[in-house]
Amino acid sequence: MYPGDTEVTDQVGAACPIRDLLDRIGGRWSVRVIEELAGRTRRFTELERAIEGISRRMLARTLRALERDGLLARTVYPTVPATVEYALTPLALGLAALLAALADWARNHRSDVLAARERYDTEHGAPAGASTGAPESR
Amino acid sequence: MYPGDTEVTDQVGAACPIRDLLDRIGGRWSVRVIEELAGRTRRFTELERAIEGISRRMLARTLRALERDGLLARTVYPTVPATVEYALTPLALGLAALLAALADWARNHRSDVLAARERYDTEHGAPAGASTGAPESR
DNA sequence: CAGCATCCAATTCGATACTG
DNA sequence: CAGTATCGAATTGGATGCTG
Numbered sequence: 001m002y003p004g005d006t007e008v009t010d011q012v013g014a015a016c017p018i019r020d021l022l023d024r025i026g027g028r029w030s031v032r033v034i035e036e037l038a039g040r041t042r043r044f045t046e047l048e049r050a051i052e053g054i055s056r057r058m059l060a061r062t063l064r065a066l067e068r069d070g071l072l073a074r075t076v077y078p079t080v081p082a083t084v085e086y087a088l089t090p091l092a093l094g095l096a097a098l099l100a101a102l103a104d105w106a107r108n109h110r111s112d113v114l115a116a117r118e119r120y121d122t123e124h125g126a127p128a129g130a131s132t133g134a135p136e137s138r
Numbered sequence: 139m140y141p142g143d144t145e146v147t148d149q150v151g152a153a154c155p156i157r158d159l160l161d162r163i164g165g166r167w168s169v170r171v172i173e174e175l176a177g178r179t180r181r182f183t184e185l186e187r188a189i190e191g192i193s194r195r196m197l198a199r200t201l202r203a204l205e206r207d208g209l210l211a212r213t214v215y216p217t218v219p220a221t222v223e224y225a226l227t228p229l230a231l232g233l234a235a236l237l238a239a240l241a242d243w244a245r246n247h248r249s250d251v252l253a254a255r256e257r258y259d260t261e262h263g264a265p266a267g268a269s270t271g272a273p274e275s276r
Numbered sequence: 277c278a279g280c281a282t283c284c285a286a287t288t289c290g291a292t293a294c295t296g
Numbered sequence: 297c298a299g300t301a302t303c304g305a306a307t308t309g310g311a312t313g314c315t316g
């Protein structure tokens with residue numbers, strides 16, 4: 001993913017379609033961007049502000065990767081300090097729906113997962129910073 | 139993800155549930171493992187052989203991470219060279235279904251994505267090894 | 277505003293040797 | 297069989313200065 005950069009990796013022929021998809025979607029930000037774009041189009045800076053925590057670089061890279069895969073459309077308006085709008089393509093709509101379902105699952109079972117995790121950490125030796133409410137780190 | 143190791147990272151309080159989920163599922167192998175376990179239980183070495191490309195280390199780490207989150211159950215049979223069986227938990231079943239849907243989407247739209255990618259690479263300058271059928275690299 | 281390039285830190289991953 | 301421990305290589309991600 002993330003083509004046209006010093007960090008070119010690509011590799012196209014993934015055996016498993018899901019892996020193939022996750023290589024695209026699995027990036028730290030792709031899903032956030034798709035969610036943000038679901039419903040309304042956005043401009044670069046709008047996304048940058050809305051997503052919080054994303055760097056200019058990663059936003060640009062994520063947008064390009066999604067654009068390259070035909071998941072989002074980029075429209076440039078020749079205004080003076082150029083304006084660029086991003087929008088999901090029809091293709092991406094179906095995917096966005098699936099992702100929404102996944103998000104629902106995650107929301108509905110968050111407590112189950114958290115509970116399981118806590119139990120696991122208790123039964124086995126709880127690792128260093130792996131308590132339930134560990135604060136941010138990076 | 140992947141607790142209890144030198145490479146501890148964790149960080150629990152993800153703002154977005156989907157991100158939170160992907161941090162767990164987004165690993166290179168989690169989805170493969172879940173798919174492999176869908177339907178039948180498996181033993182460590184069976185998984186290792188079935189998944190192809192996965193290393194002992196990553197399989198062990200992935201299994202542990204999924205177990206910790208309550209997505210799979212590990213059963214040890216006190217035979218002589220110990221036998222261990224892995225199976226999806228009821229909790230994981232729902233997720234597995236969603237992942238299957240995602241896999242379907244990926245399969246059904248693989249050509250669209252590939253086409254979009256090719257078009258993009260043609261219109262813009264095609265990056266080094268980013269042709270359509272580039273062989274493996276990593 | 278939008279976005280690319282460069283430098284650098286943090287993580288992930290793979291191969292492999294070793295153990296109960 | 298079923299892992300764990302260690303090491304080095306590859307990738308990802310963040311900060312930021314620069315340009316049209």
